[in-house]
Amino acid sequence: MAGPLAGLRVVDLTQVLAGPYCTMLLADLGADVIKVEGPGGDMARQWGPHPDGAENAAESYGGYFASVNRNKRSVCLNLKDSADRERFYALAEGADVLVENYRAGVMDKLGLSWESLHRRFPKLVYAGIRGFGDPRTGDSPYRDFPAFDIIAQAMGGLMSVTGEDAAHPMKVGPGIGDIFPAVLAAVGILAAVREAENTGAGRFVDVAMYDAVLALSERIVYQHSITGHSPEPQGNSHPILCPYGVVATGTGAVALAAPSDIHWARLATIMGRPELALDARYMTNDARLRNAEDVYSAVGTWAQTLSTDEVIRRLAGLVPCGPVNTAADIARDDHAAMRHMIVEVEHPAGQPIQIAGCPIKLAGNPEPRYHRAPLLGEHTDEVFAELGRRATTLIADVL
Template identity: 35%
Template sequence: MMGAAMGRPLDGVKVLAVENFVAGPFCSMWLADAGAEVVKVESPGQGDFSRSTSPTRDDGEGVPQGLSFLRTNRNKKSVTLDLKQPEGQALFRELAVKADILVENLRPGVMERLGIDYNALREINPGLIYVAVSGFGQKDLLPSPFKDNPAFDIVGQAMSGLMYRPEREGDRPTYLGFSLADLEGGILGAYGAMLALIQRGRTGKGQLVDISLYDASLILNEISVAMFSVLGTAPKPGLHAVTAPFGTYRARDGYIVIAVLGEHIWQRFCEVIGRADLVGDPRFRDGITRQANNAVLNELIEAWLASYSRADAVSLLVKGGVPASIVQDVGDLFHCPHVAARNMLMQFDDPVWGKVSIAGNPVKMSAVPEAEASLPPRLGEHTESVLHDWLGMDSDRIGELRARAVV
């Protein structure tokens, strides 16, 4: 395989992760895919809350195993450590001395109360890159007035204006139906970690990388921000801010999308549907005027589509240089040739859930082999090996810690 001899970009990089649910685990999973040794520090007996979040299945020993945990924890190691005990905190600090990157998405203030926040850890490891993902950011950098508020993904979607963007009935805002803010926050956390790692190579110093789910959502609403700043109005729900046709349209056997952006593509589109006369129509002079006359335009398009299947319509449009595709549901992904060719579904053979498919890694690199799909770790599976390898601890010492429920 191309790149197999080159290894991975983060080989040799050590990452500590104190994380729950999606945003933090997603961030550290990207680092693990890139070759970092990611040690997930979890509380004994409980672990990441997503281990017990429904849907769950009994593992045969009476312990529920959450399907959600499998989504964002591949290629990691799990160490149990009671961070509420002083000895657990002391061990965590020893691990942090060895770490290059720390990822956490606890509520702001929790790590500080435990004595293992960025300000405490940089005293013992000045090169540590500390990535904190939270609803509204930390108090150290540009503190938000909402910094103490609890937040999940949906809060970022709500406050950023994104919930007014989808087409909907009435004036009720719409949850987008997936963890957009969490996923974007995790991606930005990994990106920030890479920037800090490059800068540390120049200065020798680590830093705090502060990621807010509100901020991560806001940047995805950027076109609406620009338009509102100039025109004072928000784009209509479900419509592109500056052009048409750009959306979903019904063919004979279902929906397709058509994306016309720029007058050169509008001209191509008119030629494909056999309506070259529309190019000179003042109602459709440019993207803004076409959008203002979107209802009329939709009628023209769907009248043309009524005699075509989705596949035939898309074939004609693509052949004519117009971006278009059929609209797929999640089940279609399992049969899509692009998904197969790009290795975008990974599969686990999990002892509890059986064969489980998860989204793959979309970063393809010529000198890096494809990311693997190793099973996420069992709770505390690597406690002994990590304490031995990172801290030189022997089995007797680890046994003593287990007896006191420190690990």
């Protein structure tokens, strides 16, 4: 892979979503990511939807795995086997980064703890993504609890402010309880790699899914601190900004935001209600919040007389707005096409599939080439042959 991280080698011991998404970001940016899987493979290989002919995880995989394991190579090792553990050490010796997302203590039991690997490979950056973090950076009463996205969303506070009301907490549709920790881990890894380049010493990088979702939900912390009350869900409106939400149109719905007084004045004028911008009840954001029901009623009454496209056309460039797109809408949107946010990759079943592209765009850097996710152990021989050639070259250089 070409890219700013070309030459960086990452040993990827992760599975499912949080870890693989993190290493996928590194791979998209040019890192050589070697996914180390046990004989059973990443459990996500079995999860759908499956293209026709892709039901066998050993010979293929479903969409879940395909989406976040692109641009990686797969090596199959049984880390409980002493011979395979030695092969793993050979792999780690040439690596810059190791990423895993087991529960705390699992790698220790395998004899592959951060401390043992750091002694052997001092410059190696070791990253762990866990539900509740690692005691090396701060213990948790939930240390041994397993976690998935929905658990992180619930415990980190996100679900407490998502939904129509407090009686019906709602998770966010995408797996943000996995994906946001993954992004933060990638940031931490790159910071630690930079430090290791300067000092020669790697560092343990720890991201807890709970912590990441709490950080993502930062607004609820200061709201509770200042007001003494825990914020509750309020549908698609905002507790601090107004108007800032979703309104029905004659043909669907649009999201719009006019919390600044300038945007509100523009919106009022476009609606044919310029007097609303001069009315003391609506002139400021705080005033509009106090009279939010009237504000949304006025906006909704106007929007329902128009189609979604017409609302967007009238507001575009003047008031922040956008349609509530479905996946099918996005697939037809010129933005997604022009910015390569839907890309096609090959699939072992034969027919190519579409996955989300890389959102990190670097000026002057070509769009990454997307290689399909690997079959289980597809590159084992290739990777260890490279390691053998590298060892031979190093010996020759010494002699």
